[in-house]
Amino acid sequence: MxxxxxxxxxxxxxxxxxxxxxxxxxxxxxxxxxxxxxxxxxxxxxxxxxxxxxxxxxxxxxxxxxxxxxxxxxxxxxxxxxxxxxxxxxxxxLKRLNRIRRIDPINATLTAEAGCVLQTLQQACAAQQLLLPLSLAAEGQCTLGGNLATNAGGTQVLRWGNARDLCLGLEVVTADGLLWSDLDGLRKDHRGLNLRDLFIGSEGVLGLITAAVMKLAPLPRSRLSAWLTLPSLEAALQLLPQARAALGDGLSGFEVMGQAAQLLLPELPLPAAPWALLVEVSSHRDEAQTRAELEAWLAPALDAGRMLDAVVAHTEAQAHALWALRESIPGAQTRAGGNLKHDIALPLDRIAAFVADCEARIQRAFPGARPTVFGHLGDGNLHFNVAPPVGQSLAEFQPHEAALNRLVFDCVADWGGSFSAEHGIGRLRAAELAARGDAVGLDLMGRIKQALDPANRLNPGRVLASGSDGNRADA
Amino acid sequence: MxxxxxxxxxxxxxxxxxxxxxxxxxxxxxxxxxxxxxxxxxxxxxxxxxxxxxxxxxxxxxxxxxxxxxxxxxxxxxxxxxxxxxxxxxxxxLKRLNRIRRIDPINATLTAEAGCVLQTLQQACAAQQLLLPLSLAAEGQCTLGGNLATNAGGTQVLRWGNARDLCLGLEVVTADGLLWSDLDGLRKDHRGLNLRDLFIGSEGVLGLITAAVMKLAPLPRSRLSAWLTLPSLEAALQLLPQARAALGDGLSGFEVMGQAAQLLLPELPLPAAPWALLVEVSSHRDEAQTRAELEAWLAPALDAGRMLDAVVAHTEAQAHALWALRESIPGAQTRAGGNLKHDIALPLDRIAAFVADCEARIQRAFPGARPTVFGHLGDGNLHFNVAPPVGQSLAEFQPHEAALNRLVFDCVADWGGSFSAEHGIGRLRAAELAARGDAVGLDLMGRIKQALDPANRLNPGRVLASGSDGNRADA
Structure with a gap:
């Protein structure tokens, strides 16, 4: 010992x-x-x-x-x-720091400790008719502190923003072991530099989040989901502004699945198509009104041939089943033998061109490799995963990982996107960030890290790759 | 020379x-x-x-x-x-840097230089059926760069957030004269520490914002405004969750005016009452549908005595007139002889108790002084201004400024609020921040300032009061 x-x-x-x-x-x-x-x-x-x-x-x-x-x-x-x-x-x-300190219906805020499990928080808020509008596949296990440390995204970002957009304040233990507390739960508060949003998304390299205040919304009276199939990604993208115009802020989910992703799923609500969308509408109106509005948007779009087919869930159970399908893609990929993963973001006006270009580049460099694309289209965020050619195991394909990543990330950069959308940098992408990040920005980030954690004791080597002086300055 | x-x-x-x-x-x-x-x-x-x-x-x-x-x-x-x-x-x-670089309808983004006037940007977006949802009294003159440097608030924060919440990326000149550019316009982008939100609201002490990408929304098809009168501030606050439940995300403005503020205005739509609210609803639905929804909320609330009276603007001109009245309060205060101003924020569940307590403390300490309260109630943000007793000029009252500020800000602190909501710190409140700010937070802010502007050359003495070494380290 x-x-x-x-x-x-x-x-x-x-x-x-x-x-x-x-x-x-x-x-x-x-x-x-x-x-x-x-x-x-x-x-x-x-x-x-x-x-x-x-x-x-x-x-x-x-x-x-x-x-x-x-x-x-x-x-x-x-x-x-x-x-x-x-x-x-x-x-x-931080898992044992799991106390809900306060849910305040009038201020519409939740104050909770970092170790609280996201789903537990969602349920506690729902019991008071309030919505904590952060939702992601890992919600049964991930914690509020981790959600904020990584600025978690998920399926509701289109309407509600990332975790950062939902946070009104933090409590943080600094590298010196001091406590900075900003849990007043104010909507506007301008007392100096914005430390909160610097800690959010910093993946623990600047301080340890121990608690947070989150904004809540009224629980929607109705939520409806629809599964649409489309001939092309362009067609899916063209639907987005139309859906926004027809459904307004009611549009709360706009998830996309390519054909390869659909084919991984056991029971599809509609035959697999080049692309499928899972759309969610949430509203303060009752279900009949929301359904009427959703159908008033879908019917003419179907008639005009802007989608191949569409099905609206008729019960909450059906809607849950559609979302469970969507959330089951990562697991289905693993069971299908696994793949090499890329969590990327593109400007919405370039995303279709990017996918076509990147798939073509992959076919040239790795013939037979199978891109499996799905993600949060409304946010321009794709999980662009690449499975080995049929007959090749992941272990056999793995030696190409560095070259494949380079190809995909080069293509992302060519189309003005980001090689890191919502999963964070950690150790896995730290070298990528050091190589591809804006040099001026990286220098500023390094200075901030040095200022707040001069001994490089908090999560060293994560996010910011350490230089030749090693991962830990004083260890 | x-x-x-x-x-x-x-x-x-x-x-x-x-x-x-x-x-x-x-x-x-x-x-x-x-x-x-x-x-x-x-x-x-x-x-x-x-x-x-x-x-x-x-x-x-x-x-x-x-x-x-x-x-x-x-x-x-x-x-x-x-x-x-x-x-x-x-x-x-930065005024000559006033080029709109791009409006992108598919990505729903605006890229513009810092010197662009906010109203010019609003109009350019509206011409493409897009909404730049930032609105404040100075919009005919203030610039995008200033809006971001101060994280401007205004009348639409309830629905759309502060300027920070609308910004997807910045271009910044650093203290070294280098350029950091992050104008990809991505909804999700996690490439290292969050410099963007650190520069936003930093009032020019960390770098110079030269351009930004802003998120846009579809232009609402209908907007309606209503003026309500209420017996108490508690009654106004109780309406807020009810309005959210009835109007959902349509609720885009929730402004409050105390009686003294109402009495400054030339022509009130309803007789002056203890409190008045100006409520705005924006919707992707047509005006008839929005009006029906608004009236379906107002009618039972009136019948139940939850408000004294209500009037809905029947034309866009009438709605503009109501908002012009609201925006004319600061000018009317100046014409009425001026007052001492406080821009404060409170948690929504404490704001009524704060106002009662603070008014009582003022009457004890400065008999006859006249609090004139108005602001963005939906955000918990009050402009808590205090006019001299009748017969006393502002010049005669001014010597009490420090004592009055202390009284008001002490009271704000006692109720868990902030002495600085949306106007910034600048030089005016730098000493206040140094005295009242969280010591751990101030230390972190000072380290960040030192890291990014070691020569203290950018807006020295603003936000962060310099210590005994003077305002400028190297001048």
Missing amino acids: RPELGILRAEFGADQVLDGEAALPFERDWRGRATGAQAGRAMAVLCPRSVDEVQAMVRAAARLHLALVPQGGNTGLVLGGTPDASGAELVLS | RPELGILRAEFGADQVLDGEAALPFERDWRGRATGAQAGRAMAVLCPRSVDEVQAMVRAAARLHLALVPQGGNTGLVLGGTPDASGAELVLS
């Missing part, structure tokens, strides 16, 4: 300083990558039960010159919240 | 380096404060015509060890964009 472990156990108790078997679930990432350079091994996993303990643990880590890797629900996809292979990092799990 | 002026003129030409009479409009602030400590005198006013020239001017200022004060439409209320009295600062006016 390393002496640091004994010191930490003496201060915090064995219950809150895990290692060995107990640490395993915190060391392995969501996608189970536990081999090679991506394998994680922590010196220990710290599990504070209060904000005071978070502060004490940050100070203890500083005294011991140890790096801290904050972790929420451990559902990240970019190796941002799991330890590296050194065995020298401490994971700091 | 100071030698620096000659050097600047030699490099940039006399047309772009103003002094004397030509500089005056840039030295005086919007409210005409030009006496005592608040008087401004610039060494020169720089007027670049391109981003390249902004960069060159920033570098020239660095070589000459001069401070730069960025300025947009010069409509700020907190002395954030006008020079101090030293005569040693350079104003850098």
Whole structure:
């Protein structure tokens, strides 16, 4: 046992300083990558039960010159919240900080601790007729702190924005172990520089989010979903402004699935088509009114041949089933043998041209490789995953990963997009960011990191790749 | 003539380096404060015509060890964009950078330079059936760059958020004169730390915004306004969740005016009452449908005695007149002799109790002083202005300013609010921020300022009061 472990156990108790078997679930990432350079091994996993303990643990880590890797629900996809292979990092799990501090119907706010599971929060708000409009596939496991640390996106961004847009304030433990609290829940508040939005999305490299105030909305009286099939991605994109004009702010979901993604699903509501859309409308009106409005948009679009076919869910159970299909794509991909993943964003006016171009480039470079495209079309955000050619395993295809990533990300850059949309940077994309990021911007980011965490103790090497001086400045 | 002026003129030409009479409009602030400590005198006013020239001017200022004060439409209320009295600062006016670079209907974005006047941008978007949902009293003169530098609020925040919530990306000249550009117009983009939202609202102390991409929405098909009178502020607040439930996202304005504010106005649509609300509903539906929905909310609320009276504008001209009345309050206050102003925010569930408490404290400390309260109730943002007792001039009341501010801001703090909601900090509230701000947060802000502008050359002394080392580190 390393002496640091004994010191930490003496201060915090064995219950809150895990290692060995107990640490395993915190060391392995969501996608189970536990081999090679991506394998994680922590010196220990710290599990504070209060904000005071978070502060004490940050100070203890500083005294011991140890790096801290904050972790929420451990559902990240970019190796941002799991330890590296050194065995020298401490994971700091926020999961035990899981108290809902307050739901305020008049102020329409939720104040909750970082370790609260998103779905638990959604349900607690719904019980008071309020909507926490953040929704993503991992919601049964991911935590509020992680959602904010990664500025989570998901399926409701079109209407409600990313996690950052929903947050009114944070409580943060700094690299020095001090507490910065901004939980007043104000809609307008201009007291100096905007620290809140800097911490949000910083993936734990600037401070540890321990609690947040989130904006809520009235729970919609009705929600309807429709599955549409389309001849082309252009046709799907042309529907978006039409849907906005016809449905206004009621349009709360606009998800796209290419044919390869549809074909992974067991029971499709409509025959697989070149493209399919899952559209959601939410409204303060009753269901009959919402249905009438949705159908008033769909019928003429169908008649005019702007879509191939459309089906509207008739019951809430049917709607849930459509969304479950959509959310099951990642799992279905894994069961189908897996693929190489890219989480990208494009300007809406260029996304169709990008997909055509990128698919053509892939066919030239990797004949037979199968792009499986789906995502949040309303946000210009595609999960552009590439499965191996038929007959080739993922392991056989994997050696091409670097070349494929280069091809896809070059193409994204050519069309003015981003190689990182909603999954974060973590360790997985840190080198990519260092290579492709704007040099001036990267310099500013490095200065901010240096200013707020001069010892580089918070999640070192994540987001901002460390230079030749190694990942940890003082370890 | 100071030698620096000659050097600047030699490099940039006399047309772009103003002094004397030509500089005056840039030295005086919007409210005409030009006496005592608040008087401004610039060494020169720089007027670049391109981003390249902004960069060159920033570098020239660095070589000459001069401070730069960025300025947009010069409509700020907190002395954030006008020079101090030293005569040693350079104003850098962004007004000539006024090109609309692109309006993209499919991506629903506007890309425009910092010097564009907000109203010009609103009109250009409306001509393409798109809404730039930022609206404030100064819109005929304020500029996009200033709106973003101050994270402007206004009357549409309830539905659309502050300026920050509408911005997808920035172009910024750094303190080193380098250019950071992030104008891809993406809805989701996670490439490292969030510089965009740090620059937004930083009032020019971290960098100079030269252009931005803004999110647009479809132009509403109908907009209706109603003037309601209420027996109490509690009654107005109780209407808010009811209005949200009945009108959903259609509710786009929820402005409040106390009796003293109403009595300043020439022709009221309803007799002055303890409180009045100006409510706006915007919709993608036609006017008849929107009117029916609005009236379906108002009629039972009137019958139930939840409001005293209500009138819905029947024509667009009538609606404009109601909003003109609301926007005329600040001017009417000036004509009535002026007052001492506070731009504050409270949590919605505490705002009525705050107003009662603060008015009582004022009566005890300054008998006869007349609070004139109005603002954006939906955002918890009040303009809490205090006129002198009848018979006393503003000049006679002014000596009480510091004590009055202390009383009001103490009361705001007691009720968990903010002494600075939407007007910014500038020089006017920098001491207040230093005294009242969270110490941990202020330390982090100071480190960020130091990291991005180590020579303290960008808008020194604004937002972050400089310590005993003086306003400018190297001048």
